[in-house]
Amino acid sequence: MARTRKPVVEVRRSQRRRRTVSAYREGERVVVLIPDRFSRAEESEWVARMLARLAAREERVQRTDNELLTRAHKLTARYLPDHVGSTASASVRWVTNQNGRWGSCTPDDGTIRISHRIQEMPDWVIDYVLLHELAHLIVPSHNAAFWELVNRYPKAERARGYLEGISAATGLVLADD
Numbered sequence: 001m002a003r004t005r006k007p008v009v010e011v012r013r014s015q016r017r018r019r020t021v022s023a024y025r026e027g028e029r030v031v032v033l034i035p036d037r038f039s040r041a042e043e044s045e046w047v048a049r050m051l052a053r054l055a056a057r058e059e060r061v062q063r064t065d066n067e068l069l070t071r072a073h074k075l076t077a078r079y080l081p082d083h084v085g086s087t088a089s090a091s092v093r094w095v096t097n098q099n100g101r102w103g104s105c106t107p108d109d110g111t112i113r114i115s116h117r118i119q120e121m122p123d124w125v126i127d128y129v130l131l132h133e134l135a136h137l138i139v140p141s142h143n144a145a146f147w148e149l150v151n152r153y154p155k156a157e158r159a160r161g162y163l164e165g166i167s168a169a170t171g172l173v174l175a176d177d
């Protein structure tokens with residue numbers, strides 16, 4: 001989905017800022033932080049520039065979310081073919097706000113969130129985490145029926161070992177629930 005509406009922009013001037021300009025979305029608004037000494041011309045130039053940059057960044061995120069969803073569909077077709085119906089409407093996206101988990105899932109509304117921390121990991125590890133969460137749409141708890149689904153993925157054991165290794169090395173306790 002493309003954002004077609006022009007965002008409401010709020011410019012905040014800061015005396016502490018010398019050169020840096022930054023922008024972020026806050027609800028429906030876009031907040032642009034600029035140095036206090038900027039002229040009006042510089043302000044409008046930078047607002048335009050930051051809006052373009054923000055739009056480009058959001059488009060990139062959108063694209064990778066779509067890639068993630070495509071992957072989820074492929075994994076389902078391959079490993080959970082008998083459950084395509086229960087996972088077809090799932091929404092899948094990358095998130096940056098779940099520091100304690102690789103992935104999580106809300107079976108009630110079919111949403112899956114995958115931590116950006118695994119974004120740079122090998123594809124087969126991302127696939128494992130994704131399949132793990134997809135399996136939770138079918139079986140919410142970690143019982144035998146759940147592991148039967150997950151272990152259809154040939155590299156499941158290897159991926160678990162990989163993730164445990166990262167946890168041990170970083171001191172982070174990253175599990176899924």
Ligand SMILES: [Zn+2]
Binds near residue numbers: 132142177
């Ligand atoms: Zn789990």
